[in-house]
Amino acid sequence: MRRLTAAGCLAAGVWSAALAWAQGGPVMIAPHTSGGMSIGLGTGTAPVAETGGSAPSSPAAGVNADAGVPRIRNAPGGLAVEGEQMTQPGVQTGTAAEADTADDRGRRGSEFQRFVAEATGVTLPRFGERFFSGPTTFAPVDRVPVPADYVLGPGDELLIRAWGSVDIDYRAVVDRTGLISLPRVGTVRVAGLKAGEVESFLRQQVGRVFRNFELNVTLGQLRSIQVYVVGQARRPGSYTVSSLSTLINAVLASGGPSATGSMRAIELRRAGRAVAMLDLYQFLLRGDQSADVRLQPGDVIVYHPVGPQVALMGATDNAAIFELRAQGETLRDLIGYAGGLPAITATHQAMLERLERDRPRDPRKVQTLALDEAGLGQVLRDGDVVTLFQVAPQFANAVTLRGNVWEPLRYPYKPGMKISDLIPEKAALLTKDFYRRKNSLVQFIGEAQSAIDPDNKDGARSAQLPTLQSTSASVPPTLSPTLPDEPNWEYAVVERLNPKTLKVELLPFHLGRAVVERDPRENLELLPGDVVTIYGRKDLRAPQATATRLVRVEGEVMRPGIYQLEPGETLRALLKRAGGFTPQAYVYGLEFSRESTRQKQREAIAEAVRRLEATLASEAASQTANLGTTDVNAAARLREAQMVAAKAQLNRLRNLQPNGRIALQLSPTAGSVDDLPEVPLEDGDRVLVPARPGFVFAVGAVANSNALIWRPGRTVGDYLRQAGLEPSADEDNIFVVHADGSVTHRRDGGWLLNRLTSLELAPGDVIVVPELLNRETTWSAFVRGLKDWTQILYQFGLAAAAIDTLRR
Template sequence: MRTNDKLSPTLSLTRRLRTTFVLLLLTAAMQALAQQPAQSRVDQLTDAQVEEFYRRAQASGLNEMQIETYAMSQGYTLDDIAKMRKRIANIRSQTSRPGSQTGIRGNNRLNNRGNTGTRGNVNEPSMESGRMLPDDLSQRDDSLQLLPRQDTVRKLRVFGASLFENASLSFEPNLRIATPRNYIVGPDDEISIDISGAASDNFQLRVTPEGTVKVPNVQPIFVSGLTIEQAEQRIIARLRKAGYQGLGVPGSGIDANVALTNIRSIRVTLVGEVVRPGTYTISSLGSAFNALYLAGGPNPETGSFRKISVIRGNRVVRTIDLYNFVLHADQRDNIRLQDQDVIRVADYETHVELTGEVRRPAIFELLPGETLKTLLSFAGGFGDDAYRASITLRRNTSRERQMVSITEDQIATFIPQRGDKYFVGKILERYENRVQVAGAVMRPGDYALGQGLETVRQLITRAEGLRKDAFTNRATIIRERPDMDHENLSFDLGKLMRGEIADISLVSQDSLTVFSIRDLREEYYVTIEGAVNKPDTIEFVNNMSVADLIAKAGGFQEGAKPTLIEVARRIRQDSVGIRTTMQEVYRFSVDPNLRITQFEGGPGTGSGGSSAFRLQPFDIVYVRTSANYEPQRQVHVYGEIMQPGNYVIFNREERIADLIRRAGGLKPEAYLSGAQYRRKGQLVGNDLRNLLTDPGGEENLLLKEGDTLFIPRRSEVVYIQGAVLNQSSVSYKADYNFNDYITESGGFTENARQSKAYVVYPNGRKDRTRRFLWANLRPNVEPGSTIVVPFRPDDDRNLSPTERIGIFSLIGTLAATTATVLINVLR
């Protein structure tokens, strides 16, 4: 019965205030969410704009701190600056990968050109309507967007550039070979003169800066600019005049040998489009390739690999074409350099790309007059799967791009132009004259349709005929229609092969399938299970008996019961109504010689008895185990026991106490309260302290195979873990309780769940703290125990400062409103 008293208006007012409080709380939460910051200004920038900012910052010469100060003055926050740093780092990491084509990479050419003021990057951003976009995007108007673009994502390498990136190829001259006879002698060369025979002498002569060598008691001999052979003749002639009569004359008995023992260094200069232009000091035996390698070779972006001039005395003495060396190992252009030679690498004139099914896709340099056939030879020719009938060309015109198809007949005369991009496609994955045969024929596979193989019978004859398991009542042909759909053609293969129906003509892409009788039925098998050595499921073989199957299974196991063998067979024949039996079961007995005697048969066994019984597909043979046969089952006991080791379970009623007695009992140091009993590797919490005095207790478990009993010594340590100030191990004291051990570890931490603390005893049992009224009843602590104090979980639902302010404001408003309402009510 509902009553009205003085408290009823107050309760009703409390309910209304509670509803109002919830509504105001939801309003404050929505306002806090609405005050979340908008998307960062950095997130609104495109990658192209970030790249442009990075370039301008580099070009300005400002340091990183000055750039950040400028950004903050423009309204960017510290978070924005951090995001900008991250985006720039990501873009720089992408541009450092091989084949990257982003805009930041373009400054490399600027540095290599000596800061000429020309940016060598084809991807410089352009301004369109206040936005920064790459040129290839802002200026491209491709009306055929559906066609697949052949431009590769990975940037192609310039052919020949890898020659100068190979660390094992330096073109260093061999200084241990004999001096070439055409070697030009110059200052700082050292010449050795060895006189032997009727007179003996030796001179080591260095060529002076004036170009002479000084032999004692002989006027200076000028040898600079002469070959080593000419210098030898001039020196011997002077020595002959100086007193060495007959020197070098046959039959005089005095010989002279002039050799170059130390060579000088020369200085050559590399200019033009090289990676590292400058003046280099090299051996006087150094060649043009040696100098080019030292300078990093031609600049792949701008330099020519086919027009490299060696200038000597303001005259070009050799024009080097590196393609001759790369493609043909021709070193005729690798001439020996002389002092003050200049090597100039010109700008390339024509670069074209060749990709697709060629052996060496790359960017190639062509000279005037060279044809597409020459370009293909540079690329190693067509690939094995190349479509040679037509080559696709993308050519730049004065306003846009143009597509050109080049036939095979035009290759020899077609002249490439600068910027051409050639693509060689791949042949189709189909055959123009293929037919297939699969299934129950002697040689299934692909065959060529043509004269002598035009019909189904001819195809089967070519496949060496049908197999014996062929299903001849039906075969199928899968044929491709003109619209590339497929249709199925079925026919009686037996009648066709006997000539009773007309032979069927084949067309290209036909696929003939001859079924096997095994394809039209389940896979036949029989199974044997139970007490045999190799239980298995094997393929069914006709005329197999139960004894045959037992022999295939390796015979009986030791515990087999040969007098009880069952065969379960599926019911195949249909019958009227529903049968109560689902399987047919046959039982046999066997003698030691595997002779089976049927003592209980199923329906339809016939008069032949067990000797006529044969297995049928899907039969399952069960070999039972003797009821009294048991393999040995062991348990293990160790620790403070008289006779530790493995023990067999000899009856079904043996328990833990019986195992301890069989092991000779406990040692004096045994601590039965801490005994650990494990089953299947898991610790079973069990208190065995009263096991020997009370064998009938529930703790005295029945033994099972694999059980383990460990009886330790008495532990004198207690472990404290978890939310305590000092996790430690302390010695056990009989007069200490739970709180005393917590004090030993420094007490609880601030985030400790004191009411959830528990103790893990050494025998695997656990005991928790219990709550009674306002007090925590702590568990007892025994030797070897572990005290665990859980941590309080982190509160991941902390309110943000904005939410706290909103809630406090709401509570204050609500309190003022409540006070006003109460005052009005009390009046």
């Protein structure tokens, strides 16, 4: 058996190998170890000699598993392409990579684009420009079906498979003469055949040698062709493209026309004559591919200069510069290119700016036209600028209702329409937020996130009524989350535009009289375009006599609850309206809190904290400078400990929450409503009447800080002896916080220590015993910055719980 390398086989001629096969046995084509391939002539057994390669070791490598069936195989690369680099299907740029000046000019825009930008202040793109804003190359998918009318040529690869009396799995590449070589069949000319014809043709050729077989032919890798792009292209040059490429593929590869190139006249020339004229507008707007012919080697694509251009701007979805293809195109054609007129475009008027080059002194003129048959038929000329306008956003037959209402909307106007027609009932003045808050009071919950009635099987939460339990340190909750946003019944306004003066006029009216009483003086007649605004009580501060003011009354009163204040009502009058005190009421300990006072207390605490922080930093710096050289480490550790303690105290003071309590300076023997002062009440005030306690408290540097049983006639000294003073107690600065919120210090009013200790206490009073401090430490300077505990407690209204928190 003789074995030849692929190159040797080509040199000797494949036909001789096929002839030898026909005379003696099968031809075996197998991969070669050197990278080529070998053709073996034999009887289907292992070869006895080879040139430049090793024997195949399996049927896949060329050994016929069935000695009675000839097998034709080749390496994946194909026999006819030995040593040749094939161009992949797609597009490769050649000289276009160096010719980029037109691309640069395209980015700057044309002269007409710059003229429009200078004349109107708007930079318009060129229509169709975005089509080329993607990748600069276009490579068609190499696995798309090949059209049946595709014409074979040199470089195309055929995948030939047959089964039956012959086993063929062969790749053949059309050589430059248009031939392919089939062992035992011979050379066959396939160039010029269409893809739909090649299978039947090869079946006929193989059928001259074999009988009883089936044959299938598909196209593999397709050839590449060279085309040329010239004229006003963005990137002119020569391009190597797939043989499946069309004119539009090449246009995309070349980046489209330059700023001076036409999108409507792209010519394809073949063998010196025009083959097709591509209008990109037809393709972009209608998908028309009638001019998109398949390219052939040597084709020339010519970009003609741009034709007449016009600009369309204003109320259009596609403001751009458009190219006119021929004379006689109208405004209707231009609007069609832009996708038609949007709904917001006014049809009664448009503006046309035109260049008159034969009039050098006044080359530009403006004219208006309507977008009717006559206006749309206006013939356009090179350099025209068309501006479309928006419709006016005014309502010819509407009035607007807004503000504190159920449904802020525009309502159709009817002649003779009045305020009462726009707001027919009072329910229209309830906002949707009121019902949303009301519905949130009873919600279905799947988990027991709050207390649920065990007898309630449907999982509905009970209505959360305002609680009557509170402590002196708590912040007053919202009085009622379901109170409506009450409208201002005394004032509403109609906003009206005077068409003569174009001045906006405000016409105020009394809402209650217009809607409820239908007073003709207030029930104004409306006009088209009027805007009626309804205000809420929160929008405009109303007089106290008409404002809704609520006060919470809790504790030991006959009828606790939330009360709406009457004009000028005082604390004494309100508690009488609440039924007076119960027998268990402790009037001396009555807590009267106000939100405005709480805010001021919070601001005072914040200011005190800032002042104390500055004092602490100053004292720390001073002591650092005064440290001696002896035992520096011990002094530093002591100073650090003092600083930590001072900062902790500051944090505790910063976290205090004042309750806004106002000390009423009551007598311990007060027991009736008449003993209360005549304090005017405000919206949001809170009154808590506690039950009479049976204890007094001693906090601070005492051994027993528990509650101590109150007994009549017992003094501060008696309770201090009962509580026991700590060795660190500062007896000179003991003070008392009374149940009514007032504070007694031995420095106030000339009190001496023995006089303070002889002071009789009332139930609920608190004795505060500060600790004795080292006067030479940073901590002492920090405390001196506080001035004294009396001022803090008196100014901030802190209760016993807060005092104990400060100490801890």
